[in-house]
Amino acid sequence: MTDIDDIFERAATGKSLLKNRQTLTIDYVPEKLPFRDQESRTLAQSLSSVFKGTRPSNLLLFGKPGTGKTAVVKNIVEHLIAKAKERNIEVIVPIINAKTANTAYKVLYEIAETMGINREDKKVHFTGLSIGEATDRILQFIQKRNLHVIMVIDEIDSLVDKNGDNVLYSFTRANERMTKGGFISLIGISNSLTFKDKLDPRVRSSLSEEETVFNPYTVEQLRQILLERSKLAFNDGAISEAIINLCAAMSGREHGDARKAIDLLRIAAELAERDHSSSVDEKHVRAAQEKMEKDNNLEVIKNATTHTKFVILAITKSKNGNTGDVYEIYSALCKDAEETPLTQRRVTQIISELDQLGIVSTDVISQGRYGRSQKIKITVPINTVYEALGKDFIDR
DNA sequence: ATTCCACAGGAAACAGTGGTCC
DNA sequence: GGACCACTGTTTCCTGTGGAAT
Numbered sequence A: 001m002t003d004i005d006d007i008f009e010r011a012a013t014g015k016s017l018l019k020n021r022q023t024l025t026i027d028y029v030p031e032k033l034p035f036r037d038q039e040s041r042t043l044a045q046s047l048s049s050v051f052k053g054t055r056p057s058n059l060l061l062f063g064k065p066g067t068g069k070t071a072v073v074k075n076i077v078e079h080l081i082a083k084a085k086e087r088n089i090e091v092i093v094p095i096i097n098a099k100t101a102n103t104a105y106k107v108l109y110e111i112a113e114t115m116g117i118n119r120e121d122k123k124v125h126f127t128g129l130s131i132g133e134a135t136d137r138i139l140q141f142i143q144k145r146n147l148h149v150i151m152v153i154d155e156i157d158s159l160v161d162k163n164g165d166n167v168l169y170s171f172t173r174a175n176e177r178m179t180k181g182g183f184i185s186l187i188g189i190s191n192s193l194t195f196k197d198k199l200d201p202r203v204r205s206s207l208s209e210e211e212t213v214f215n216p217y218t219v220e221q222l223r224q225i226l227l228e229r230s231k232l233a234f235n236d237g238a239i240s241e242a243i244i245n246l247c248a249a250m251s252g253r254e255h256g257d258a259r260k261a262i263d264l265l266r267i268a269a270e271l272a273e274r275d276h277s278s279s280v281d282e283k284h285v286r287a288a289q290e291k292m293e294k295d296n297n298l299e300v301i302k303n304a305t306t307h308t309k310f311v312i313l314a315i316t317k318s319k320n321g322n323t324g325d326v327y328e329i330y331s332a333l334c335k336d337a338e339e340t341p342l343t344q345r346r347v348t349q350i351i352s353e354l355d356q357l358g359i360v361s362t363d364v365i366s367q368g369r370y371g372r373s374q375k376i377k378i379t380v381p382i383n384t385v386y387e388a389l390g391k392d393f394i395d396r
Numbered sequence B: 001a002t003t004c005c006a007c008a009g010g011a012a013a014c015a016g017t018g019g020t021c022c
Numbered sequence C: 001g002g003a004c005c006a007c008t009g010t011t012t013c014c015t016g017t018g019g020a021a022t
Helices: A002-013 A037-052 A069-086 A104-115 A131-145 A156-163 A166-177 A193-198 A201-207 A219-233 A241-254 A258-274 A282-302 A306-317 A323-336 A344-357 A382-389 A391-395
Strands: A059-063 A095-097 A148-154 A183-190 A210-214 A360-366 A372-378
Touching (some): A037 A059, A037 A069, A037 A148, A037 A210, A059 A069, A069 A095, A069 A183, A095 A104, A104 A131, A131 A166, A131 A183, A148 A156, A156 A166, A156 A183, A156 A193, A166 A183, A219 A241, A219 A258, A241 A258, A241 A282, A258 A282, A282 A382, A306 A391, A323 A372
Parallel strands (some): A095 A148, A148 A183
Antiparallel strands (some): A360 A372
């Protein structure tokens, strides 16, 4: 075990490059978000009608991931609650992530939980109620207590994609029903600009009373964000401006996602520490970039269901990558493993899910009289696939 | 211009599970 | 304890599609 002891010894005695790792994680939200003054002001102005006792406009925030939407909302809401408390106004702000609470009922349940309804007689249980009944109980609670509720639904597009806009419809209309007091405002946060098209026109008009678009950060903006964070996170001399420029350039070119850029910086720092290097250099950043991609793919494949793994394996084994060919190989794999194969319809769906996750790429090709099909290709390095599937799985 | 292939993918239905309500 | 509800994963059924072959 001497090599293991050696690792521990070096970790214990080695010099840390980071003085505050926390500031390079998603949990850290700075007091004021750089480059988001305009958006913050718009949001604050919209919410300020709470102080006049009237309902704030419903609001939609659009922007790609890592553009600071959620952070801006959290910041402003925190200020709002504090300011309202000084004036004895009770504002409740349930923040629901519709990607985690991925059904209409789960969203209602989460809202009920954060609002404290479940400490009352008429609870909204984990299951068993109809959606209508759950909505009614929430509205009754708000009305009875004359509450100001600002409902924040993050990733609102995934809720609408999976469940339609019924829940949104009930809440945008709720104020007409609550005649005895209390009100609800909705803030929807979405990664997709086209999400509005999927809404019922009545929901669309009432939900998008105001809209704010968060543009992706430019390379220069990312550079300044990373510079700020690195001052908080790193010990003196542990990172150079050139390395920060590189991280900003790599992230800005690819996605403009501040969260990923900060992750890149953190992982590069961790790799440099493991390397016992006195500072982060270019090779750590490049390695961090590779690691991020690989880890992501590994996790997805490792956690996939058995049938999804069979499909992935079938794609790697297929010569032409046609749907028919892949399905045939998949069926054979199932037969070998004494599993009943899923239908082709379901396999098509699995392939499309893998496509969305970026594990495979598909191109629809038409072979004329020989039909239309998809050309399916694995986009993840084959070694990563085999590593994720495991030798036992491949050899069985 | 029409036919035909090999699918893609939407919609509805179903089975099984885990829960509440009355 | 039966009626009812939601959710997930799946199957079944069906319509639509691009372009080579006829």
